[in-house]
Amino acid sequence: MLQYWIQYPKLHKQLKAVTQILSDHMVVSNPDVQEALLSLTKSGGKMLRPAMFLLFTQFGDKTKQDQDRLNNIAASLEILHMATLIHDDVIDDSPLRRGQVTIQSQYGKDVAVYTGDFLFTQFFDLIIDNVDDREYLNINAQTMERILLGELNQMYKRFDQAETVEEYLENITGKTAELFWLAAMEGAHFGGTRDDVTKLAGSIGKNIGMAFQVLDDILDYVSDTETLKKPVLEDLTQGIYTLPLLLAKAQAPEAFAPILGKRQHITDDDAKTIAQLVDQYDGVTKAKAYANSYTDAALDAIAQLPDIKAKKVLQGVTKELLERSY
Amino acid sequence: MLQYWIQYPKLHKQLKAVTQILSDHMVVSNPDVQEALLSLTKSGGKMLRPAMFLLFTQFGDKTKQDQDRLNNIAASLEILHMATLIHDDVIDDSPLRRGQVTIQSQYGKDVAVYTGDFLFTQFFDLIIDNVDDREYLNINAQTMERILLGELNQMYKRFDQAETVEEYLENITGKTAELFWLAAMEGAHFGGTRDDVTKLAGSIGKNIGMAFQVLDDILDYVSDTETLKKPVLEDLTQGIYTLPLLLAKAQAPEAFAPILGKRQHITDDDAKTIAQLVDQYDGVTKAKAYANSYTDAALDAIAQLPDIKAKKVLQGVTKELLERSY
Numbered sequence: 001m002l003q004y005w006i007q008y009p010k011l012h013k014q015l016k017a018v019t020q021i022l023s024d025h026m027v028v029s030n031p032d033v034q035e036a037l038l039s040l041t042k043s044g045g046k047m048l049r050p051a052m053f054l055l056f057t058q059f060g061d062k063t064k065q066d067q068d069r070l071n072n073i074a075a076s077l078e079i080l081h082m083a084t085l086i087h088d089d090v091i092d093d094s095p096l097r098r099g100q101v102t103i104q105s106q107y108g109k110d111v112a113v114y115t116g117d118f119l120f121t122q123f124f125d126l127i128i129d130n131v132d133d134r135e136y137l138n139i140n141a142q143t144m145e146r147i148l149l150g151e152l153n154q155m156y157k158r159f160d161q162a163e164t165v166e167e168y169l170e171n172i173t174g175k176t177a178e179l180f181w182l183a184a185m186e187g188a189h190f191g192g193t194r195d196d197v198t199k200l201a202g203s204i205g206k207n208i209g210m211a212f213q214v215l216d217d218i219l220d221y222v223s224d225t226e227t228l229k230k231p232v233l234e235d236l237t238q239g240i241y242t243l244p245l246l247l248a249k250a251q252a253p254e255a256f257a258p259i260l261g262k263r264q265h266i267t268d269d270d271a272k273t274i275a276q277l278v279d280q281y282d283g284v285t286k287a288k289a290y291a292n293s294y295t296d297a298a299l300d301a302i303a304q305l306p307d308i309k310a311k312k313v314l315q316g317v318t319k320e321l322l323e324r325s326y
Numbered sequence: 327m328l329q330y331w332i333q334y335p336k337l338h339k340q341l342k343a344v345t346q347i348l349s350d351h352m353v354v355s356n357p358d359v360q361e362a363l364l365s366l367t368k369s370g371g372k373m374l375r376p377a378m379f380l381l382f383t384q385f386g387d388k389t390k391q392d393q394d395r396l397n398n399i400a401a402s403l404e405i406l407h408m409a410t411l412i413h414d415d416v417i418d419d420s421p422l423r424r425g426q427v428t429i430q431s432q433y434g435k436d437v438a439v440y441t442g443d444f445l446f447t448q449f450f451d452l453i454i455d456n457v458d459d460r461e462y463l464n465i466n467a468q469t470m471e472r473i474l475l476g477e478l479n480q481m482y483k484r485f486d487q488a489e490t491v492e493e494y495l496e497n498i499t500g501k502t503a504e505l506f507w508l509a510a511m512e513g514a515h516f517g518g519t520r521d522d523v524t525k526l527a528g529s530i531g532k533n534i535g536m537a538f539q540v541l542d543d544i545l546d547y548v549s550d551t552e553t554l555k556k557p558v559l560e561d562l563t564q565g566i567y568t569l570p571l572l573l574a575k576a577q578a579p580e581a582f583a584p585i586l587g588k589r590q591h592i593t594d595d596d597a598k599t600i601a602q603l604v605d606q607y608d609g610v611t612k613a614k615a616y617a618n619s620y621t622d623a624a625l626d627a628i629a630q631l632p633d634i635k636a637k638k639v640l641q642g643v644t645k646e647l648l649e650r651s652y
Contacts (some may be wrong), residue, residue: 116443137454138455154438
């Protein structure tokens with residue numbers, strides 16, 4: 001999926017180096033886990049978090065940068081992301097992820113649990129080897145913790161019809177936006193930018209992360225497996241109520257209650273009815289307004305960055321990523 | 327289970343402080359995970375790893391020690407131990423651990439996976455906050471990795487009748503002895519002992535860990551649920567072939583092959599037959615000889631420690647722990 005970055009040759013080249021670091025850290029003697037790790041890297045995503053990190057490093061002083069160290073920290077972000085994804089798939093019993101069969105459905109939960117754990121150790125390794133001040137080691141540990149707490153809260157709120165929009169936003173802050181925040185903020189910091197740029201970077205990352213997750217949740221209600229490689233309404237059947245549903249449901253809770261009350265016994269037809277209700281009560285339109293406000297906040301903050309080439313790239317990437325057509 | 331240490335008042339008091347640190351690090355807003363964490367601390371084991379750590383700190387210079395920091399590092403060892411135990415139980419689908427219902431069987435694998443992950447973050451936190459040199463941060467990361475690789479190899483060797491004694495010993499080195507090595511070695515180091523004592527401590531810890539695991543595996547073949555609170559032959563039915571079986575099987579592989587060939591479809595009667603065969607071919611006696619040689623190596627190394635009170639305690643604890651009656 002690195003071809004996504006082909007129009008940005010410098011970034012593309014750096015991400016290739018990051019991919020190599022990922023491969024180097026995915027060597028284990030257990031053949032099942034090794035195969036699982038290889039399939040992960042092959043089906044790899046866009047490497048958004050390393051890309052975000054690397055773009056923000058460019059706001060620093062290039063002459064003082066150690067590119068190897070920067071690439072290693074960029075890799076740590078993707079490894080932490082992969083570790084949490086694998087464990088989420090175990091929790092969700094997800095058959096597919098990014099259109100690919102998940103580790104747990106292909107190799108069993110045993111391999112999936114240990115593969116995720118193994119990736120946590122690699123994250124830990126990379127951070128300890130490449131982050132030299134305690135403050136940033138702590139920030140990494142705390143981010144890992146907040147990602148997990150976001151997941152925990154999401155799990156706890158499953159099938160809870162009383163879940164509020166605020167609770168949803170808090171959960172996606174933890175499970176998605178925190179890591180984008182870390183990527184952008186660390187990129188600026190380790191790139192050697194001024195403190196105010198580092199702070200701005202963090203805010204940009206967080207807003208991009210929020211918009212990204214809201215849009216991802218919207219896609220569950222507007223696309224199908226053909227176009228998106230993701231089982232439609234997958235979250236719904238797992239009791240995860242995302243923004244389009246929450247916003248539509250707020251308009252007419254009584255219309256949703258009987259179907260959602262079936263919890264895990266919801267049928268395909270029920271799911272279709274829910275999708276129609278979400279459409280009828282403008283759930284997607286309202287959710288888009290949230291996504292847009294996060295995107296706007298990100299773009300406003302990007303506008304305040306120093307005028308270098310990376311700023312234009314960042315604007316282009318943000319628009320492309322967050323202004324999907326549907 | 328802290329009463330195990332009641333005859334050593336100083337250690338007992340320190341371990342109480344460590345227990346408090348554990349409780350402080352086990353606070354999450356998710357009520358299921360919180361309940362799971364509380365049940366873990368309540369059913370807690372003997373805290374062998376923190377105890378080992380604290381005993382070795384006493385070989386250092388007390389006037390230079392920061393007891394809070396030492397207690398925190400001691401707690402990190404128990405947290406890492408608990409995290410790996412919980413994920414092992416998910417893998418094994420174990421109904422019981424230490425005679426208690428496991429997290430995964432009581433709360434489901436979702437809670438178990440995240441509870442283990444949460445404990446990894448707490449381990450990470452404690453280490454970063456209390457270990458100030460990079461060398462020891464690295465040692466911690468590497469130990470976490472080696473424990474996991476030991477587990478992975480054990481998983482990979484399941485139902486493998488060609489598994490060798492050497493492979494078994496390598497796996498238990500990773501899954502058990504490495505953490506005892508870390509506990510003893512770090513206790514000596516952070517207690518402020520000389521480098522040669524730190525090295526000796528590591529060797530003592532490792533040998534105690536090896537003896538401890540071999541004895542634990544022997545118990546699977548000699549006790550029953552009444553006396554040991556552990557399902558007898560649990561490992562066997564999961565395809566984990568431990569030392570008594572491996573040593574007996576080496577005498578007459580053809581006697582074992584047909585039954586073990588049934589893999590997970592082994593019956594209770596089959597398991598009993600295996601137990602009889604292990605007895606007939608002196609598996610337990612031979613395994614005991616291994617345990618004894620590790621215990622002797624530990625005691626020999628302890629004898630070389632400086633003559634302070636903690637040395638006598640260490641001798642007593644080692645003998646009590648490793649010279650079980652059966």
